[in-house]
Amino acid sequence: MVAKEKVLFLLHLPPPVHGSSLVGQYIKGSDLINNKFSTRYINLLASKRVDDSGKVSLSKLLGMIVTIINLLRELILHRPQLCYLALTSTGAAFYRDVLLISLLKLFGVKRIYHMHNKGIRRNEDYPFHSFFYRFVFNGSNVILLAKKLYKDVQTFVPEKNVDILPNGIPQKPFKVEEIKDKEIINILFLSNLIESKGVYVLLRAMAILKRKGIVFKGTFIGGEGDISSDQLTQKVNQFELQNQVEYLGKRYGADKELAFCIADIFAFPTFYANECFPLVLLEAMQHSLPVISTNEGGIPDIIEESITGFIVTKNDSLALANKLEVLITNPELRKSMGKKGYEKFHTHYTIDQFENRLCEILEIVLQKD
Structure with missing residues (x-):
């Protein structure tokens, strides 16, 4: 029996409920993805309410420490071949992600970022931000939700490293x-x-x-x-x-x-x-x-x-x-x-189309040298 390839998902899970956390929930609950790969999950969301998003607090700092410890445990004990990361592109959460990416790079783990937000282009002219964007995107692959969004990352990501994957949602039976x-x-x-x-x-x-x-x-x-x-x-x-x-x-x-x-x-x-x-x-x-x-x-x-x-x-x-x-x-x-x-x-935009396409993308990235 061929061993499944190991994929670690660093994603957002509810609460609070918003687009990225719902997509994270769909991914974690996907039979297709979990059967296709050997999967592990870490929840990145530190905010439990919508109005807490973007604010720095002691509980968030403690949550960041816990996340780093959990990631180290996964890297040491389970040794993933690929990490899927729902990257936050701006603010304090971006610099938390920089720390996580540093660990992934240290352990030689392939990275693919799913961009559910934007704002990189607004900040790329600032040398401090630009330095860390180059560090984060160097040697990575990126999933964008639409072709129009490529302009937000084009300074740092070659187009050959980009895949387009629109969101999908479950179908409902109501008439x-x-x-x-x-x-x-x-x-x-x-x-x-x-x-x-x-x-x-x-x-x-x-x-x-x-x-x-x-x-x-x-x-x-x-x-x-x-x-x-x-x-x-x-x-x-x-x-x-x-x-x-x-x-x-x-x-x-x-x-x-x-x-x-x-x-x-x-x-x-x-x-x-x-x-x-x-x-x-x-x-x-x-x-x-x-x-x-x-x-x-x-x-x-x-x-x-x-x-x-x-x-x-x-x-x-x-x-x-x-x-x-x-x-x-x-x-x-x-x-x-x-x-x-x-x-x-x-x-x-069905969830089946989303899950199948995400599996294809992950397989392609895993096969890259």
């Missing part, structure tokens, strides 16, 4: 058309309450719709981030949207799926600088929803303009309101865009 409210069009926002995800941009767009006399319902779902539920309520009151907008807090499992199923339009006007490939857009397409978002990160690879949805200028509430109005007042367009988005999801 959308059976439970939709046909009377009032429901606009859904589902993400953590972070200002740069476009929460206030969307509220301003909804206020414009209300002033124009357009009837709609707005539903906001997600955990509190740099916007609290009280702050959201204050904004809703400020825009006089109390009768149109509701905030439901966090929703998981069947409750989350139900929210997608009763929605008619998905709006995600993000301007988050590190946005790469939001899983929530894939979830919306899976539920046959037309989507409106921005040209941040790899989003233009997901949304086909005027086919599966619309891409609007970042921080432009008027442009967002105009596209929402188009969809609210054109039921056949909503249905057509939703259907084409559903088809695109099943063609490109």
Whole structure:
């Protein structure tokens, strides 16, 4: 019997729930990946809440020490041939990753980085940052979520060392058309309450719709981030949207799926600088929803303009309101865009496609000299 090749995964696992941690959860739970390779896992996430991300604390420092000890144990006792690392590209977590990569290099372990965030290009002109980027990426392979994201790493990574792997998500059995409210069009926002995800941009767009006399319902779902539920309520009151907008807090499992199923339009006007490939857009397409978002990160690879949805200028509430109005007042367009988005999801973004492609990439890197 041929021994399986050993792959160590340094990844993010919930909590908190966000794109990278969900992908990490999918990888760890994959029968295909775990059967294909001899796998070991270390959770890199030190934050347990969304609003703790990016902050330095004693608990995080202790967590970093534990992570280093766990990595040393894996390197000494299990001797992986390849390490998959969900690399953080900026901030304190990047320099934690530098320490981990130093150990991987010391033990001669091949490395492949899965980039779920960006920001390298913004920092590459600073000599201090540039030095460590060169150290990290030298001799490594990189997985990007979309071709457009290559410009973020092109200074440090030759294109031959890059693979493109869009995110994938599990398929859900819900039947959308059976439970939709046909009377009032429901606009859904589902993400953590972070200002740069476009929460206030969307509220301003909804206020414009209300002033124009357009009837709609707005539903906001997600955990509190740099916007609290009280702050959201204050904004809703400020825009006089109390009768149109509701905030439901966090929703998981069947409750989350139900929210997608009763929605008619998905709006995600993000301007988050590190946005790469939001899983929530894939979830919306899976539920046959037309989507409106921005040209941040790899989003233009997901949304086909005027086919599966619309891409609007970042921080432009008027442009967002105009596209929402188009969809609210054109039921056949909503249905057509939703259907084409559903088809695109099943063609490109299922979890099976993701897992198979990731296995191919890992095998290719393992075979390299």
